[in-house]
Amino acid sequence: MSFADVPTAAVSEVPAPPYTDAVLLDIREDDEWADGHAPDALHIAMNDVPARMDDIDIDAVVYVVCRSGGRSMRVVPYLNQNGFDAVNVAGGMVAWQKSGRPLVADDGRAAKIY
Numbered sequence: 001m002s003f004a005d006v007p008t009a010a011v012s013e014v015p016a017p018p019y020t021d022a023v024l025l026d027i028r029e030d031d032e033w034a035d036g037h038a039p040d041a042l043h044i045a046m047n048d049v050p051a052r053m054d055d056i057d058i059d060a061v062v063y064v065v066c067r068s069g070g071r072s073m074r075v076v077p078y079l080n081q082n083g084f085d086a087v088n089v090a091g092g093m094v095a096w097q098k099s100g101r102p103l104v105a106d107d108g109r110a111a112k113i114y
Helices: 030-035 050-055 072-080 092-098
Strands: 022-026 063-065 085-089
Touching: 022 030, 022 085, 072 085, 085 092
Parallel strands: 022 063, 063 085
Antiparallel strands: none
């Protein structure tokens, strides 16, 4: 599978929370997550995805996001090969912040992706 074959959605196509039939899966590292993330996103660092697939709703559309889209382009095919309906979020959390979508940080400070 080439990157051109990876299902991809623009940030504007990701449903707003609360998520009912969708999951926003943030696969960034813990420090990236702490600096800022989308409200109600599910955080599972990329390297932990194989061990934590039971934590992801198999019946939902899984929008996978990282910082800029590189890591999520690798995780989406893996999830799809394992029975999920996964979609890459184009531009990642950088595009999310640039589009003005909501961000929160873990410690109450201003959330910032870049």
